[in-house]
Amino acid sequence: xxxxxxxxxxxxxxxxxxxxxxxxxxxxxxxxxxxxxxxxxxxxxxxxxxxxxxxxxxxxxxxxxxxxxxxxxxxxxxxxxxxxxxxxxxxxxxxxxxxxxxxxxxxxxxxxxxxxxxxxxxxxxxxxxxxxxxxxxxxxxxxxxxxxxxxxxxxxxxxxxxxxxxxxxxxxxxxxxxxxxxxxxxxxxxxxxxxxxxxxxxxxxxxxxxxxxxxxxxxxxxxxxxxxxxxxxxxxxxxxxxxxxxxxxxxxx
Numbered sequence: 001x002x003x004x005x006x007x008x009x010x011x012x013x014x015x016x017x018x019x020x021x022x023x024x025x026x027x028x029x030x031x032x033x034x035x036x037x038x039x040x041x042x043x044x045x046x047x048x049x050x051x052x053x054x055x056x057x058x059x060x061x062x063x064x065x066x067x068x069x070x071x072x073x074x075x076x077x078x079x080x081x082x083x084x085x086x087x088x089x090x091x092x093x094x095x096x097x098x099x100x101x102x103x104x105x106x107x108x109x110x111x112x113x114x115x116x117x118x119x120x121x122x123x124x125x126x127x128x129x130x131x132x133x134x135x136x137x138x139x140x141x142x143x144x145x146x147x148x149x150x151x152x153x154x155x156x157x158x159x160x161x162x163x164x165x166x167x168x169x170x171x172x173x174x175x176x177x178x179x180x181x182x183x184x185x186x187x188x189x190x191x192x193x194x195x196x197x198x199x200x201x202x203x204x205x206x207x208x209x210x211x212x213x214x215x216x217x218x219x220x221x222x223x224x225x226x227x228x229x230x231x232x233x234x235x236x237x238x239x240x241x242x243x244x245x246x247x248x249x250x251x252x253x
Contacts, residue, residue, distance in 0.1 A: 003218060010195060012163060014139070016168055020172075022132050022136040030129070033122050041130035066208070073206050080191075080198070084193060087188045091233045091237075143157075197222040
């Protein structure tokens with residue numbers, strides 16, 4: 001699998017995961033409150049994210065290539081390890097799996113409890129929709145900018161993010177309900193593995209190391225990260241079984 005294909009998949013999956021969470025909130029607010037105000041909030045958040053991506057992209061591409069790789073690698077490791085840690089804890093049973101149906105119900109209840117919408121723009125719908133899209137999109141914006149660190153890859157990263165957003169929004173609109181059947185933790189696991197592997201590759205290059213085979217080593221890093229994480233899931237699952245037997249359920253730090 002080529003470097004460009006792996007990059008596209010990493011951005012697509014990351015954006016899809018965050019989009020599922022944002023669509024859940026947007027659907028709940030739109031159905032319960034006011035769709036016009038909800039869409040205004042979504043558009044405002046998307047414009048803000050576009051501005052952030054443009055600013056960060058310009059700033060990163062101005063850096064020397066070695067510094068760029070080190071910065072990009074470090075940021076990807078931060079995001080990748082964070083996603084991978086949570087996915088491992090969920091896969092091993094130490095954390096509950098995401099429940100979009102429950103999240104949708106909670107948002108519906110909160111929207112109904114917020115009171116009447118009044119005339120004009122519904123402030124509650126606008127604020128909740130824009131905040132959800134902005135918060136979920138910020139992480140994706142950083143991933144798009146970092147994975148598309150060079151101008152050549154930046155366009156590909158944007159295409160992947162846009163494609164994922166359109167797919168999830170279309171699926172949510174057709175279903176008119178949260179996408180609870182999406183294997184969210186599996187997607188987060190895959191994204192965590194890929195971001196950690198890309199981050200390791202670029203951080204090492206930025207620090208002055210050279211990889212045998214250059215970009216061709218990335219699939220091997222992905223395989224190594226995946227196998228290591230699966231071994232950790234297996235070990236933690238055994239530990240979790242032991243904590244259940246002893247009556248404790250402490251989540252590892």
